[in-house]
Every structure is written in C-alpha cells, then in structure tokens.
Amino acid sequence: MGVLEDLRRVVGEDGARLAESGDRVAEVPPRWVVAPTSTEQVGRVLRIAGEHDLHVVVRGSGTKLHWGAPPSAAELLLDMSRLGGVVEHAAGDLVAIVRAGTPLRDVQAALARSGQRLPLDEMLPGATIGGVVSAGTAGPLRLRFGTPRDQVIGVTMVRADGVTAHSGGKVVKNVAGYDLGRLFAGSYGTLGVLTEVAVKLAPVPEARAFVTRPVRTPAEVRDLTTRIREAKIGPVGMEVECPVPENYRRGGTVLRTAPDPDSMVLLLEGPADGVRERADRAVEALGTDTTVSTRPPTWWGRYPFGPDDVALQVVTPVGQLFGPVYSLRDAAREIPVRIFCSPAAGVLHAGVPGGTDPDRVARIVEAVRTVAISHGGYCQVLAAPPAVRAELDLWGPIDALGLMRAVKHEFDPAGRLAPGRFVGGI
Amino acid sequence: MDVPARLAAVAERLTASLGRSAVISDPAELGTYSCDGLARYAVNPGLVVLPETTEQVVEVVRACREADLPFVARGSGTGLSGGALPRSDGVLVVTSRMRRILEVDLAAECAVVEPGVINLAISREVSPAQYHYAPDPSSQQVCSIGGNVAENSGGAHCLKYGFTAHHVTGLEVVTPDGDVVWLGGGKCRQAPGYDLLGVFIGSEGTLGIATKVVVRLLPTQESVETVLAAFPDMSSAGAAVGAIIGAGITPAAIEMMDALSIEAAEQAVACEYPVGAGAVLIVELDGPAGDVAAELAAVRGHCERAGAFELRQAADDAERAEIWKGRKSAFAAVGRISPDYIVQDGVIPRTALPEVLADIAELSERTGIRVANVFHAGDGNLHPLVLYDESVPGQGDAAEEVSGAILDLCVRHGGSITGEHGVGVDKAKYLPRMFTDADLDTMQLVRCAFDPGHRCNPGKVFPTPRLCGEIPRRGTTPHPAQAAGLAEAF
Incomplete structure (x- = not known):
C-alpha cells in the first residue's frame, strides 16, 4: 500500500498530499505532507511513518522551519495547522x-x-x-x-x-x-x-509605559542597567536596539562618522498609578533625554534579522553582554549588522545580511563566540543561508552532549524525528 | 560477592580514599540516617559516606558502580516524601559537608554554591547587598539547596516567583556512571541543546548527584506589605482569594488556614489570630512602592467585601514575622491538638477549592478523622493535616485512608498528588492515578538515558521501574525492608 493512501485513511482525502516546492525544510524537499486533526491521528501517522521508514519533520506555521541544521532526511512533513484551538x-x-x-x-x-x-x-x-x-x-x-x-x-x-x-x-x-x-x-x-x-x-496589566533613552556605548548600557536596578523601577522588559549606522548602508565608500545612538527601552507594567510613578522615577534616574510613551518602538518584540539573514543568538551572564557587542561590531566593520540586546537577561540577537561572504560570517561568528565563551556564554547561529551554513559550526561547544544523545536515543532510537537538525547532529 | 561483602569492600575502598571520618559503617551510627523528614519510613543504610568535594562524590559513585550497589543522595534530610530513604543494600551519600558558598557574583546576579548549603544561608549571605534567593520552603532554615534541586522546592512565595527550576541556571552533576557534567547555562539563563537542567530539577535524586548549583539572586523589593484577614468561614476566605486573583493581582503569597489549624497554632505559638475566625488569610504583596500601595488598597477592599471581620496590616518586619508565625508553625503546631498526624500535599485548580473543602469535610465526618487545613491558596496547593492517634487501634490505617482519599479528590478535580513535597517512596503508588502507563514509561526514558544501570535512588518516584534497552535490570527489586513490611510498619 502506498504512503499517501495509508495517510489518507487516517486524516481523510484533504489531510494528506504530495509535497510541493514550498514545503521544503531548509533545502530538503519532503515527499508527502500530512495534516492531522487530533493527537490520536498524529499517533497513527507516526506509526505509518515507522512502517514505511519515513523521517518526519513537524511544521507549525513554518516561521522557523529553516532554523538549526537541515535535517538529513525529511520524507514526511507533519503539518500542525489543522491541530489548533x-x-x-x-x-x-x-x-x-x-x-x-x-x-x-x-x-x-x-x-x-x-x-x-x-x-x-x-x-x-x-x-x-x-x-x-x-x-x-x-x-x-x-x-x-x-x-x-x-x-x-x-x-x-x-x-x-x-x-x-x-x-x-x-x-x-x-x-x-x-x-x-x-x-x-x-x-x-x-x-x-x-x-x-x-x-x-x-x-493583562492595567497600564504599560515604554521609557526610552539614547545610549552611546555598550559600557553605558551596563552602567544604566545597574542604575535602573538600584532605582527599583522594576521593568518587565529592557531592550537595546543598536541601529545599523546610516553611513554604512550607502554602498561604495565606507564613511567613518559616529553611528546614530542606540536606544534603550524599558517596559513598565502594573497598576496605573504605580506605572506613572515609576516612569517618572525612571526619567529622573536616566536623565533628561529620556522619554515616556504608551506605545512600543516598531522594533520591540521583533528579531533583528529576516528569513534570509544570518541569525545569531548570544547568551552571557547578566552584565557581560557588552563584550560580545564590542566584538561583534569590531568583527563586522563595514557589514551592516543589526543588534538587539536584552542586557538585563544576558541575551543578544544579531542579523548579518544573508548575502555576506560566508568566510566573513564565519570570522564574525568565531570572534563573537570566542568572547562569549570567555565570559561563560554561548554564541549560536539560529539560522543561515545554505552557503553560509556550510562554513559554520552552528552551536559551538555544548556541555553534556553525551547525555543529550542518550536522551535522543531513548526517545527516538530509529532517528526518525528531524534527524540531524539539532546540536551535535542529533 | 553478596551485598554485605560488597558493602564492606566499598567501605574499605572509600575509607582509604576519603579518610576514616568520611565513612560511617557502625550500625548504631547508621541509625541516625535511617529516615528523612517522613519518619514513617525508616531503613538503616548499608553505608554512609560524607564527601567534601566533587571528586570525592565521583569516587563514591564509581565505587558503587563497580560494586553494583545502589546509592541515595541526601542533603539535610528534611524531605517529606521519603525521597532520601536509604537502602540497606546501598550507600547513602550525605552532602552536608559540601557547604561552601563558592562565589557570589552580584554583577551577574547569581551565586555558585555547593549542594549542602542551607537555603536560607544564601539569602543571609547576599542580603547586605539587597539581594535574596527567592524559593523559600518552610524548612528553609535547615533544608539544603541540593535537596531543593532534587524536589524542585517552592515555598509560600512561589505564587509570584516560581520554583527552584526557575531560579537555578546551572548544575554540576555527577552522573550515575560517575562522570562530571554541567547541565544548563552556568551563569547564563539559557543554553543551546536539550534542557537537561530543567528535567533534572525535580527528578528526586534519580538522575545523579548535583555537586555545584548556580542560583539566581533577585534584588530585594522596594516595598513589602502583609495583611492578615479574618473571616467567619472558609468559603468567604476562598471568595476573597478568587476576587484578588480575578482582579489581576499577583500577590507574593496568599496563605489560608482553617479554624482547626488556627487553634493548633494558637496553642503552640500564641499567634493571637483574631478570636472567632473560621478562616484566616495571609496576603503578602511586594514590588515597587506605588504598585504595592495600589494593590494593597484593592486587596483590603476584596477581603472586606468577601466578609472579612478583621484586617491587620503589618507595620514593620517584626509585625510581619508575628503574622507569619502562626502559619509557619502550623505543621508542627498540630502536634498540640493531636498525638499523630499526616502532612498531606496535594494540588487542585484554585477555583475547585470550595468543592474540595466540602468533600474533605464530608470525608472527615464520615470517618471520624479530623483534618486541619492549611493551604497555599493562591496556587491551589493544599496541605491537609490528617489527625489521628496511633494508640487507638485502626486509627492509623483510617488516617492513611483519608489521606489517600484526599489525593483522589485532587486528581478527580484535575490537580496533582504533590505540589512540592515530591513523590519519593511515599506516593509512588499514587502516581498511576495521575498518569497512564505510557506516561510513566515515557518519563522513564529520561531515567534510562541518565541511569541505565538503575543504581541512582532506585525505588523512588516510579512504582514500576522500566527495563532500559538491553541492559539487564539491576537493583530494582523492592527494598528488603519494604518487602518484609518493615518500612511501612515503623
């Protein structure tokens, strides 16, 4: 019996089809797409996958399907879009x-x-x-x-x-x-x-306020983070956007003027009176350039990279992020790298344009990773175009990889689920 | 070699490598370690070892592996589910000599500590710098961080701040095979790869022994307000909790006590809660001053509208301690009104509280077994205290039955058989009431990955051990004392 027929017996005629070019997982083309509508159907689909020796990749809405390494095989794409609500x-x-x-x-x-x-x-x-x-x-x-x-x-x-x-x-x-x-x-x-x-x-909090202040250097961000902590302003979010300097975006000559200032934005949430009072206190603590708004900046809650860019995630202990930021800027030089940081959580995301020479990207990753590791942190490449990815170690050194492999082996001894997509070839 | 001979060989090997003072094999001294905080289960360990370093823990675990003996890790022994119940055929690894705070890194808002460090010692260490370690189990003056990691301990304030799993970012672990690995991100809040840290925390000592723990430190809040509200009955107190949560307020803690537990606390510590209260609530709010002031006004209003006849607000830390005194002493206080009692730990969806309370009352009436109720009301974590007199024939069994029936109520209402005390040896038999065989089998896949030889705290958590791959089952027979009916008869 054919795979499609078997799948359709479980999910119905319109629940399974042959894959098309838009169904690719990274560059790997699946052969079939199945969209179950219940947990029970997922179980039966996975049993069919076992019978036909198919490798399975799960897709939600596909926004991160290109993240990680490409799977070594993905004959069956398990589409979760009908398993919602x-x-x-x-x-x-x-x-x-x-x-x-x-x-x-x-x-x-x-x-x-x-x-x-x-x-x-x-x-x-x-x-x-x-x-x-x-x-x-x-x-x-x-x-x-x-x-x-x-x-x-x-x-x-x-x-x-x-x-x-x-x-x-x-x-x-x-x-x-x-x-x-x-x-x-x-x-x-x-x-x-x-x-x-x-x-x-x-x-949902009664009130929200976004407090914005321009900042010039990563070291300044670190100092302000301390000041905010001491002033007991209690933000639920604290983000820094490091814009790509305008002058770098003009092709040809690279100008060496000072870049635009970065902006640091705090999100305050809580009872209206409390938020108002804390916003005032934040302005006092951060200085006169500070502004307060009820609306987030456009980049809030977004990544600094698009689907075709090289997407980096750097994690360090809180207070140590400035090192990787400096190294990233140094290594990137004229390449317009966009950086968003969460300094109080020790997390940074950066986007390197997808068209950048793979060698350059590799050198940037190497530079940032070295600094991150020296601070006890990590530099992970979340996603990258195929040519770039081929030149990269996406994760860098991983602790306890042996135990992770053992866990994978227990849960999926045949290596049926997204083989090769995760750390250490898992 | 039989078990006693293997134990003797391991004792000799470890005495040579760790020193005489680190190894206890004298039967009288072994008795000191026969039980944890749940004294109903007691077994003398085959051997006790007190390592001082990670390397020594590795040496102990390797010795156990080579002699094919099970081992059990123990911190301060305050656990309430028998998770650290020793094995007479195995080694008890006591971490109480690993008690150094290795590093306080305020810039990174974390500390690195050894597993024997007492929970409260961390907050004491960093409080001058206006920081604290958030999880605060009632036993925090004596319980160890290693034990907190094993049990994923919470505490009264976990409603707002979460559990140990949310406050530990890295662990150095000696695996059951004797390897040293780091799980988690160290001082970082996340790391690439599987979240093995997340599954290790709360695994009740079945996946390895934590030898270093990286804990997050939180800045002290600007303002803390504590209110004691007295209600005529439990249902009005329950209504107040519903109104507070429904209004979008997340207090740091909401604790509830019923008339019987108030009576006990009164007799034990003269907490002077309002006379005639059928229930009291303790509500604690913390955060920025303005926010707390606004929420405090709202909380007072909700309590009054729900029928509170008296509200006391702590004016300072001394008064706050006074309010908490009755609650914190409640478990032990019950000893004043009953010779014996079982501390139960179950969870229900908070909104099911009125129904479950009525059911418990009905159960109590039908069996003649009194039940005092103490709750972490904000998150539905019940601590019914089942009172009985061991000297009255049959009462112990009846109490055990009531205690089990309360867990059934929790499961029936979509809750859990344990919110913070763990499964241990005590509740392994109840776990199948919450989970299917497939669920438990799947959980044990993790165990097979970490401990295929099944040497690390065997017989805890899971009622039926899973056969791991092709590796022959070892150390999975019932505890000799349990098989002989001795453990439960204690």
Whole structure:
C-alpha cells in the first residue's frame, strides 16, 4: 500500500498530499505532507511513518522551519495547522490548554477576552504555540516571565513510536513525575511531536509605559542597567536596539562618522498609578533625554534579522553582554549588522545580511563566540543561508552532549524525528 | 560477592580514599540516617559516606558502580516524601559537608554554591547587598539547596516567583556512571541543546548527584506589605482569594488556614489570630512602592467585601514575622491538638477549592478523622493535616485512608498528588492515578538515558521501574525492608 493512501485513511482525502516546492525544510524537499486533526491521528501517522521508514519533520506555521541544521532526511512533513484551538481556558485558575498548531496571536486574542495573556512575545508573526515552545523563542518579556519552558505546566506529546504520553498537568504547582515539558521546550521537534500544551497565564496589566533613552556605548548600557536596578523601577522588559549606522548602508565608500545612538527601552507594567510613578522615577534616574510613551518602538518584540539573514543568538551572564557587542561590531566593520540586546537577561540577537561572504560570517561568528565563551556564554547561529551554513559550526561547544544523545536515543532510537537538525547532529 | 561483602569492600575502598571520618559503617551510627523528614519510613543504610568535594562524590559513585550497589543522595534530610530513604543494600551519600558558598557574583546576579548549603544561608549571605534567593520552603532554615534541586522546592512565595527550576541556571552533576557534567547555562539563563537542567530539577535524586548549583539572586523589593484577614468561614476566605486573583493581582503569597489549624497554632505559638475566625488569610504583596500601595488598597477592599471581620496590616518586619508565625508553625503546631498526624500535599485548580473543602469535610465526618487545613491558596496547593492517634487501634490505617482519599479528590478535580513535597517512596503508588502507563514509561526514558544501570535512588518516584534497552535490570527489586513490611510498619 502506498504512503499517501495509508495517510489518507487516517486524516481523510484533504489531510494528506504530495509535497510541493514550498514545503521544503531548509533545502530538503519532503515527499508527502500530512495534516492531522487530533493527537490520536498524529499517533497513527507516526506509526505509518515507522512502517514505511519515513523521517518526519513537524511544521507549525513554518516561521522557523529553516532554523538549526537541515535535517538529513525529511520524507514526511507533519503539518500542525489543522491541530489548533484553545481546548480549555480556566480563567479563574490562570491556566489554558492549547493545541500545538494554534497561532500564538489567536491564543492571546482568546485570553484577552478575560483580561489575561500568555506572557510570551510573538517574535515571528504567525508563529504557533507548538513552534514557540519547540524552538524556545522568547522576547522582551523574558526578563520577568522567562522563556517558554517557564510557562509550560503540562504537555501532551506523541513519541516517535506513535505512543501518546503526558507530563505535568493543568495546575501551576506540581512536582509529580518528571517534567517533560521543560525537556521538550527548545528540542526542535527531535524528541516527539507536541500536540497540546498547558500554560500558566498572567493578567493583562492595567497600564504599560515604554521609557526610552539614547545610549552611546555598550559600557553605558551596563552602567544604566545597574542604575535602573538600584532605582527599583522594576521593568518587565529592557531592550537595546543598536541601529545599523546610516553611513554604512550607502554602498561604495565606507564613511567613518559616529553611528546614530542606540536606544534603550524599558517596559513598565502594573497598576496605573504605580506605572506613572515609576516612569517618572525612571526619567529622573536616566536623565533628561529620556522619554515616556504608551506605545512600543516598531522594533520591540521583533528579531533583528529576516528569513534570509544570518541569525545569531548570544547568551552571557547578566552584565557581560557588552563584550560580545564590542566584538561583534569590531568583527563586522563595514557589514551592516543589526543588534538587539536584552542586557538585563544576558541575551543578544544579531542579523548579518544573508548575502555576506560566508568566510566573513564565519570570522564574525568565531570572534563573537570566542568572547562569549570567555565570559561563560554561548554564541549560536539560529539560522543561515545554505552557503553560509556550510562554513559554520552552528552551536559551538555544548556541555553534556553525551547525555543529550542518550536522551535522543531513548526517545527516538530509529532517528526518525528531524534527524540531524539539532546540536551535535542529533 | 553478596551485598554485605560488597558493602564492606566499598567501605574499605572509600575509607582509604576519603579518610576514616568520611565513612560511617557502625550500625548504631547508621541509625541516625535511617529516615528523612517522613519518619514513617525508616531503613538503616548499608553505608554512609560524607564527601567534601566533587571528586570525592565521583569516587563514591564509581565505587558503587563497580560494586553494583545502589546509592541515595541526601542533603539535610528534611524531605517529606521519603525521597532520601536509604537502602540497606546501598550507600547513602550525605552532602552536608559540601557547604561552601563558592562565589557570589552580584554583577551577574547569581551565586555558585555547593549542594549542602542551607537555603536560607544564601539569602543571609547576599542580603547586605539587597539581594535574596527567592524559593523559600518552610524548612528553609535547615533544608539544603541540593535537596531543593532534587524536589524542585517552592515555598509560600512561589505564587509570584516560581520554583527552584526557575531560579537555578546551572548544575554540576555527577552522573550515575560517575562522570562530571554541567547541565544548563552556568551563569547564563539559557543554553543551546536539550534542557537537561530543567528535567533534572525535580527528578528526586534519580538522575545523579548535583555537586555545584548556580542560583539566581533577585534584588530585594522596594516595598513589602502583609495583611492578615479574618473571616467567619472558609468559603468567604476562598471568595476573597478568587476576587484578588480575578482582579489581576499577583500577590507574593496568599496563605489560608482553617479554624482547626488556627487553634493548633494558637496553642503552640500564641499567634493571637483574631478570636472567632473560621478562616484566616495571609496576603503578602511586594514590588515597587506605588504598585504595592495600589494593590494593597484593592486587596483590603476584596477581603472586606468577601466578609472579612478583621484586617491587620503589618507595620514593620517584626509585625510581619508575628503574622507569619502562626502559619509557619502550623505543621508542627498540630502536634498540640493531636498525638499523630499526616502532612498531606496535594494540588487542585484554585477555583475547585470550595468543592474540595466540602468533600474533605464530608470525608472527615464520615470517618471520624479530623483534618486541619492549611493551604497555599493562591496556587491551589493544599496541605491537609490528617489527625489521628496511633494508640487507638485502626486509627492509623483510617488516617492513611483519608489521606489517600484526599489525593483522589485532587486528581478527580484535575490537580496533582504533590505540589512540592515530591513523590519519593511515599506516593509512588499514587502516581498511576495521575498518569497512564505510557506516561510513566515515557518519563522513564529520561531515567534510562541518565541511569541505565538503575543504581541512582532506585525505588523512588516510579512504582514500576522500566527495563532500559538491553541492559539487564539491576537493583530494582523492592527494598528488603519494604518487602518484609518493615518500612511501612515503623
């Protein structure tokens, strides 16, 4: 029996089809696309994949499908777009259960009707909750609320062998059994297929204020971060945008004038009176160039890279980010690298134009990684065009890789799920 | 070689490498370590070892591997689920000599500590610089960070600040095979690769022994306000909690006590809670001063509208401690009104509280077993104290039954059999009420990856061990004392 027929028996005529060019995973073309509508169907699809010896890659809305290494094989693309919807929103308990294929913005819209939210930023428009959790993406709110692993309180997943399993539950406090939600967060779909996620929620704050101040150097950012901490302003997010200097964007001659100042933006949330009072205090602490707005800058909660750029993520201990920023600028020289930092969380994202010579990119990554590692941090290439990727070690050194391989082997002994997409060839 | 001979060989090897003072094999001294905070289960360990360094822990774990003996890690022994219950056929690795705060890095807002460091010692160390370590289990004056990591400990303030998993960013771990690895990002808040740190925390000592712990330090809040509200009954107090949470306020803590637990606390520590209260709430708010002031006014209003007949607000830290005194002493205080008691730990969706309380009352009435209720009300974590008298024939069993029935209530309402005390040896039999065989089997895939030889705290958490790959099952037979019915009969 053919693969398509087998799949269609599970998901119906319109739930499975032959793959097209738009279905590629990085540069790897799948042969079939299947869109199940239930956890049970995912289980049956994975069993079929086992019978036909197919490798499977999971797609939510596809915003991060090119992240990581290209899978060594991906005959079957598991499309989660029909496995969406909010299963349960227990507003009084500040908990929701959501199907993995639900776009994050739809989740937020549903929660907003009860004055609640999932405190995770939608970094890539259209991203699904399953994709956000699987890639572990987070934005400015990470400072107060952490990353997806901190919001997930329960998961339903289907293992590579088609068996459905759960961990956690739908209460925020729970230490019964191992927490597989944290293990699956950021695992790039290599351990199993997440089908439902239970998350803890937060109230939508009564008021928000964005406090903006121009900054000139990474060292100044570090000093201001300390001042903000001492002034007890309590931001839930703190971001610095380092714009690409105007003069670098004009082709031909490279001018050496001072770049535009960076801007540091704090997000304050809470009761209206409290936010107003803290915004005033922030202005006092940060100086007269500081402005207050109720609206975020356009770059807030976005990445400094597009789908065709080289996407870097650098993590350091809090207070150590300035080193990698300097090294990044030094190494980039005339190349217009865009940088967004979360200095109080120790996270930086940078975008190097995709057309940059692969050798140059490799040298930039090497320079930044060396500095990051010397500070106890990491420099990871989230995504890069194929020619560039071929020249790069995407992750750099990884601790406990042997244990990670052992975990992968236990969950997916045949290497059926996104083989080769993750760290160390996992 | 039989087990006693292997234990003797390991004792000899470790005495040679770690020194005489690090190894305890005298039967009388071993008795000191027979149980953790849950004294109902007690077993003398085969051997106790007190390493002082990571290298010594490696030596112990390798000795166990080579002799094919199980080992159990123990911090301060305050756990309440028997997670550190020793094995008579194994080695108990006590971390109490690994008690150094290795580094405080205020610029990076973190500290690196050894696993035997007492929870409160970290906050004491950094409080002059206006920092603290957030998770604050009630036992924080004596419990160790290593134990907190094993149990993913919370505390009264986890409603707002989360658990150990949210405050530990890196771990140096000795794996069950005796290798030293770093999990997590060290001083960084995240790292590439699987979140093995996240699954290790809360694994109850079954995946290895943590030997260094990187903890996050939080700046002290500008303002803290604590209110004690007295209500005529539990349902009005419950309504106040619902109103506060429903209004979008996230207090640092909301604690609830019923009349029986108030009575006990009164007798034990003269906490002087308002006379005639059928329930009290302790609500603590912290944050920037302006925010706290606004929320405090709202909280007072919600309490009054729900029927609070008295509100006390702490004017300073001394008064705050006075308010907390009754709550923090509640478990031990119950000893004043009952010769024996079981501290239960279950979780329900907070909104199910009225229903579950009614069910517990009904259960209590039907069985004649009194239940005092103490809750972390904000997150639905119940600590019913099941009171009984061991000297009355049959009461111990009846209490055990009531205690188990309360867990069933929690599961039926979509909750959990443990919010913070862990599964350990005590609740392994209840775990299948929450999870299917497939769920438990899947969790144990992680265990097989870390500990295929099944030597690391075997017999805890999972009621049925999973056969890992092709590796023959070892060390998975029931604990000899349990098999003989001795452990539970204690």
